[in-house]
Amino acid sequence: MTYSPEQYQASKERIKAAQKRYYLTTRETRIAKQKEYDDKNREQIRAQKRKSYAAKKQSEPNHRESEPKSETELS
Numbered sequence: 001m002t003y004s005p006e007q008y009q010a011s012k013e014r015i016k017a018a019q020k021r022y023y024l025t026t027r028e029t030r031i032a033k034q035k036e037y038d039d040k041n042r043e044q045i046r047a048q049k050r051k052s053y054a055a056k057k058q059s060e061p062n063h064r065e066s067e068p069k070s071e072t073e074l075s
Contacts, residue, residue, distance in 0.1 A: 003011070038045065
């Protein structure tokens with residue numbers, strides 16, 4: 001059985017509408033669960049962010065020293 005272009009488009013739109021409805025109905029639940037997790041683990045999240053920020057700062061070379069001077073600075 002082959003689809004006509006109209007049937008294909010209608011089916012595609014129905015699927016997309018169903019996905020959108022599902023996303024909207026589960027959105028509040030997902031947000032609530034994420035907020036609950038964030039509240040429960042706030043200190044761990046902060047420590048993890050500080051740790052990753054410090055590691056990032058150490059791994060980056062100091063760009064100001066390694067950049068070549070522009071022509072205006074040389075004159």
